[in-house]
Structures are given as C-alpha cells and as structure tokens.
Amino acid sequence: MKRTPLHAVHEGLGARLVEFAGWHMPLQYGSILAEVRTVRTACGLFDLSHMGELMVEGPDAGDALAAALVSNPPGLAVGRAHYSMICAPDGGVLDDLIVYRLAEDRFMVVANAANAGVVSDALAERLARSRAVLDDQSLATGLVAIQGPRSVDVLDPLTDVDLAALRYYGIADGAVAGIAAHVARTGYTGEDGFEVFVETTRTGELWDALLDAIRAVGGGAIGLGARDTLRLEAGMPLYGNELDTTTTPYDAGLGRVVKLDKPADFVGRAALERVAADGPKRCLVGLVVDGRGIARHGYPVHVGERRTGVVTSGTQSPTLGVPIAMAYVAPSDAEEGTMVDIEIRDARVPARVVPLPFYRRSS
Numbered sequence: 001m002k003r004t005p006l007h008a009v010h011e012g013l014g015a016r017l018v019e020f021a022g023w024h025m026p027l028q029y030g031s032i033l034a035e036v037r038t039v040r041t042a043c044g045l046f047d048l049s050h051m052g053e054l055m056v057e058g059p060d061a062g063d064a065l066a067a068a069l070v071s072n073p074p075g076l077a078v079g080r081a082h083y084s085m086i087c088a089p090d091g092g093v094l095d096d097l098i099v100y101r102l103a104e105d106r107f108m109v110v111a112n113a114a115n116a117g118v119v120s121d122a123l124a125e126r127l128a129r130s131r132a133v134l135d136d137q138s139l140a141t142g143l144v145a146i147q148g149p150r151s152v153d154v155l156d157p158l159t160d161v162d163l164a165a166l167r168y169y170g171i172a173d174g175a176v177a178g179i180a181a182h183v184a185r186t187g188y189t190g191e192d193g194f195e196v197f198v199e200t201t202r203t204g205e206l207w208d209a210l211l212d213a214i215r216a217v218g219g220g221a222i223g224l225g226a227r228d229t230l231r232l233e234a235g236m237p238l239y240g241n242e243l244d245t246t247t248t249p250y251d252a253g254l255g256r257v258v259k260l261d262k263p264a265d266f267v268g269r270a271a272l273e274r275v276a277a278d279g280p281k282r283c284l285v286g287l288v289v290d291g292r293g294i295a296r297h298g299y300p301v302h303v304g305e306r307r308t309g310v311v312t313s314g315t316q317s318p319t320l321g322v323p324i325a326m327a328y329v330a331p332s333d334a335e336e337g338t339m340v341d342i343e344i345r346d347a348r349v350p351a352r353v354v355p356l357p358f359y360r361r362s363s
Contacts (some may be wrong), residue, residue: 005203013221017301020224021114023050030221035226036318039189042150043214044222048195049203051143052116054123056134057106064130065099065107066264068123070249070272071257075105076101081169081186082290083257084109085249086119091271092245093252095119096237098186100171101237108182108197112239125185126267133347142203146210147193149361150217155194163194188227190234190359232313232324235357237287241297241312242284242326248272251280251328253356282309283334286356289314289323289342291349299360300343301327301351308333317358324358325351 001024011018014024028035036192038044057066062074071084072316081100085093095115099312100108111119120136127134146155156163161183162175166185171184179202187193198206211221228238238244249258249272257274289295295314300307314325336355341348 002050004047005200005206006034006047006049006310007205008046009204010221015221015223017144018224021050021112023113025050025220026223026233028086028225031320032223032225032229034220035220037220037230039148039191039222039226040319041149042217043146043150043154043219044226045188045207045211045214046145046206046222046227047149048143048145049141050113050202052111052113052119052136052138053141053143053197054109054111054116054120055106055137056109056123056127056132058130058132059105060131060270061103061105061107062178063264064127064132065109066127066262067130067266069097069099069235070259070266070268071099072259072262072264073099073101073107074293075262078103079170079172081184082320085254085257086122087249087268087272088245089271091248091275093239093243093247093249093266093314094245095239096243100182100184102173102182103169107129112354115239140200142198142200142206143195144203144207144210145187145193145195147187147189147191147222148219150219151193153217154213154219155183158213175343177206179206181206188234188236189230190357191230191361211269225243228313229315229318232326233357233359234313235316235321235326235359237284237326248275248280251282279331281331282328283331284312284356285327285329286358287311287314287325287327287332287340287342287351288354288358289325289349289351291350293342293347293349294323295325295327295342295344295349295351301329302341302343302348303333303338308340319359320334326356329353
C-alpha cells in the first residue's frame with residue numbers, strides 16, 4: 001500500500017489505519033461520532049494527500065479539457081473552480097473531479113485516489129492531439145483540508161491569502177505557515193473550509209502548524225470514517241457508491257454539471273444528450289429511515305412487493321439523530337414523501353424519500 005507523507009504522524013497520533021484505494025489511511029483517531037461533531041461545531045484537519053493532482057497547461061489547455069470533460073473549463077475565471085466529471089463514451093462516470101483554473105493556460109484537475117490513474121490515462125489520450133501537456137503531480141503534492149465553522153479563525157493568522165476575498169470554489173496562491181501553497185475554499189463536509197496544496201516534502205510541517213492552531217479552537221485530526229459520514233449528511237456522492245461506470249450524471253441528479261450547450265464536442269456527449277432528452281432510468285434520492293436499523297450499501301429498496309432500487313450509502317446521522325441513506329430508485333418512486341421499505345437483516349424497515357442534502361450549514 002502507498003503511504004502519504006503524514007503516515008508517521010498518524011501513527012504517532014494513535015490513528016486506526018486501514019487500506020483505502022490502495023493507500024494506508026487513518027480511519028479514525030478516536031470516536032468517529034466525536035470527530036463528526038468536532039467538524040460540525042469547531043474545526044477538523046484531514047489528510048487528503050492520497051488524492052490525484054493532474055496539471056494541464058498549454059495554449060489549448062482549456063479547450064482540450066472541454067473536449068475531455070462534461071463541464072466547460074474555459075468558462076472559468078482564473079482563480080475559480082468547478083465540480084466536473086469525466087465520462088466514458090456511453091455516458092458512464094469514470095470519476096468526479098474538481099477543476100481549478102490556476103492561470104490563463106494552466107488548470108489543476110483533482111481526482112479521487114482510486115481513480116487517479118484512470119483519469120490520468122484518459123486525459124493523456126484525450127489531450128494527445130492538442131497543444132496541452134498533462135503533468136501528473138499526484139505524488140509530488142501534499143493536500144490537507146481544514147473544515148468546520150472555525151476554519152477561518154484557524155487559517156487566517158497563518159496565511160497571507162485574503163480569506164475574506166476568497167469565495168467558495170475559489171483558489172489563490174500564497175503561503176501557509178511560511179510554506180508556498182495553493183489555498184482553495186472547497187471541501188467535502190458541507191461546512192466552510194479550505195484545502196491546502198503544498199509540495200510533498202512540506203506536508204508534515206504544514207500539518208503540525210495547522211493542528212496546533214486547530215486544537216486551540218477545540219478541534220483535532222479527523223479520519224476517513226467521519227469524513228464519509230459528513231459527506232453523506234451533506235448529500236455529496238462518493239465514487240464507488242453513488243457514482244460508477246454504470247451511472248450517468250443525470251442518474252445522480254447532477255445533470256447541471258453537463259454543459260451540452262458548450263461549443264466543444266466532448267466524450268460521452270451523444271449518450272448524455274439522449275439521457276437528458278429521455279430522462280434517467282433511475283434517480284438518486286435521500287431516505288430517512290423511520291424504523292429501527294441502519295441502511296447500508298447494497299441493501300434492497302422496495303415499494304410494496306416491487307423492488308425499486310438499492311441503497312448506495314447509509315449511516316446513523318450524528319448531526320440529525322436519525323438513520324439516513326442515499327439510494328437509487330425508479331423515477332416513479334423518487335418524489336419527496338414517497339414511502340419505501342429497506343431490506344435490513346431480512347426485515348422490511350420503512351423509510352421516506354426526502355430532499356438532498358440532509359444537512360445544510362446555517363451560514
């Protein structure tokens with residue numbers, strides 16, 4: 001398994017380490033429940049150095065990415081980012097991404113750890129005939145995230161980036177704890193927060209400075225277990241659960257990221273135009289479980305005696321105090337308030353369809 005540059009730090013903090021997407025990663029440092037509450041009420045620090053960072057630059061960088069992805073990167077202003085996907089010719093999702101425009105002719109594409117190689121290979125092929133160069137900087141880049149309502153309080157004294165001027169899905173160059181960094185106002189928790197990209201060799205130094213500041217406001221280090229619960233409460237998809245090669249963006253309720261009106265002819269366009277016109281054959285919904293039991297990935301979902309779909313993610317929500325889940329169901333069963341049954345340990349447990357996200361921060 002690969003190890004992030006913070007592996008020894010996690011061991012020193014007593015983290016429970018597990019295999020995740022080929023990496024040895026911290027699942028938790030203490031109680032997952034306590035870590036979720038820490039992020040919701042104060043601030044948490046995450047090691048995301050397993051993610052893939054792919055630099056695309058050159059005179060055709062924007063147009064080449066527009067032909068490779070479903071979104072329209074040339075429409076981004078410098079210093080801005082957007083959520084995107086890279087799809088197969090049949091419209092299936094190869095990965096979901098964040099695309100940052102660092103300069104007029106330079107972009108950073110951040111891919112999920114499990115798919116970084118797939119995305120790198122696909123981009124290399126799709127950019128081959130353009131004046132754009134792909135540089136996979138994944139192993140040379142360390143990434144940590146600061147998430148929670150005290151994030152600005154933590155980061156502001158440590159950086160020369162104007163955080164007040166940095167909008168959601170914005171990115172700026174500067175220094176954090178004296179270390180050159182890209183600072184992005186993005187995250188995967190539903191809270192305000194930042195993701196900080198630095199050279200791998202400086203990641204430990206950055207982590208130590210941030211962890212001291214986070215502890216001073218009642219926060220701490222946060223593992224993958226809490227991160228998964230936080231993103232589920234925030235209604236954010238996880239590749240391998242809500243998204244995969246059999247899923248189109250429209251199935252997942254994310255058709256807004258597909259820019260069918262852009263000039264570029266992109267991979268998967270014809271298939272996605274058909275789904276946009278005909279409608280998806282299944283829909284991703286939120287479920288609140290009204291009975292006892294936790295819905296888990298793969299559990300069947302029924303309406304009466306008819307199986308309508310399957311649970312993709314589920315947990316007991318620490319923030320809401322109820323069991324929640326996301327599931328794919330037939331479009332006819334996706335309306336808010338629809339009652340379904342989830343098959344949990346050979347029992348049928350009632351649940352109702354609710355809007356996503358389950359949790360939305362107050363400010």
